[in-house]
Amino acid sequence: MTRMGEHNGGRVALVLINFLVFAGTVALNQLSVFPQYAGGIFNSTVGNMSAKHEIDVTPAGFTFMIWTVIYIWLLLAHLYALILLCRRNAVGPVYVTPAVLTSSFLITYTFNLLGNIAWLFVWDHNLIVYSSAVLWFISLTNWIALGMIHYSLYRHGPWMCRHAKVDMWMYRILWHNGLALYTTWTTVAALLNLGIVLREVAGMEMQIVVYVVLGSLSGIMVLWFILENTALDRFVRYTVTPYAVVVLAMVGIYIKQYAEATKETGYFIVVLLGVAVFCFVARLGLVVVRACKSPLYVNNKIGDDPVLSYAA
Template sequence: MKSRSAISAFFAAVISGLIWILVAVAGVIENSGGAWSQDVRNVFFRNRSYSLMRKWMIDVTPTAWSLCIWEFIYTWNTLWVVYCVCITCRPVSDKISTGDTVICSVNAFPPLFHWLWGLCGASHLAWFFFWDREILVGSVFFQVFVVAACIGCLYVSYTSVDRNGALLQSCYPWDLWVCRTLVQNGIAMLCTWSAILFLINVASILTYHGAIPSSVSSLGVIIVIAVTLVSWFILDTFVLDRWVRYTFAVYPVIGWGSLSMLVQHFQPWTNSTIITLCIFGLSCLIFIIRVPLVVWKSFSHPLYMSHTLPHVVRQALPKIPSPNQPDPTASTVL
């Protein structure tokens, strides 16, 4: 019999998974261009995303082709959502089971993680329709919820993986690497791109409704992105390495966004262009440096070495005799 925590995680995973599937389907419909899907699209949406971006354009509005990143984000996150739902249906482990307690799979993705992800998906759906109806303030409001829910999901995932890292590494290494690669990078990707669009939409509101020049509001967006990039690199490398070592997605997403801004609004020797070019170069440089750095750290400073496995797990794991101690199961020849 599964524990109550496992049942709660199952329902939370299924509900949040269904919400995310709705988000992915809505995103595909919104960006569809084929004739067969045009009628379906017109039922739910009134405008195309980039037509609205052109209508509310400022000096940092990205290009149309940059929005194809949404398909990548939807695909990446759908993969781990399906995986999470599947592992909550996984039977009791034959490696570690005492009574009705399953230790590994539930702790990797606790119920709070799934509920926060469901909040993220619901907020993303609401943002879709508010933005489509040109309710700018409402859309920005829900974008805040998307970013905040993503940060909450990442916090729960990082702390859960760190707390159960030794256990996962010993018994469920596949779950551990799914958390590191698919889950944490997928959520970080969604969080970063949503935050960039949030800043651009806030600047658009200030420009069109606050009578602030586009050059000023756009420069503010670029400065915030630059400060965030440098701050995250410092925290990522020197402060939060224990938790976020394998999260790479922030840098390529920022590089993608800054490249699209450069292509759309390149004006030599202007402050905005110079700072955006620096952001693009720095994000690429950090990503190139960080990959071999993490590989080196994985061998020289592996994680979870100071963690202690629970007593139940140590008993369940196979016993390896010491080199100086004879194997008690071996037969003795006189």
């Protein structure tokens, strides 16, 4: 066990390993876009494979450029984590006190990135059932990691609100919202991949596939909207990126599919797009109102001495 004020070699190793795995994930994702430069490890591009397995809710190609935004956002988060390794506060190394990037979070997130790499090869080899399973693994580990890092910041929030407010906001902006962006998109991707399996392997009618994919996305979004504005508010108040992802996905689906969609599919697309926009605007409004009227940690009694007030 590391004592207060001391470095934690295991945590440092995990941060560095996590960054290297992230860098490898981004590099392989880029090579999958340009397989001619990949030395034969990829047979096709992710986009070409998606076009091969298109269903009635596959979004337009430009939608997948969100991966660039995700990886840039997460890169900034990783760089911030590396900077924390070089900083100290009145208690000790910043990455240890407070320990927002916990070992369990870093391990879970590293396995998630390894799953991301595995998916590239499984999808490239046209193993759509296995690729669906891997995508659900990626989505699940994303949700777990997202919960871990939100809880960690909440746990240390009273102390950070007094003694490390800039770091608290850096975690919220870079890690919370960046990871939420990644989590939401991989959840959408998992639903789309599930739709491909239901259509091509299970032989389900396309209209039923549309209902399953868009219905599941609707249910997840509405449930999240309810939870984040009630029971989870103190944990996720300043996480706002998920709805932007859903809006982008639905715009992509609308542009790609609406003109030739059945009446039922067209209605579903338009209504879900409208609900996503409403949730996004409502969420932003609620965040602003609550930040002004009921700020977090305002009632916490905590001493001014970080050594005495910090709860490990």
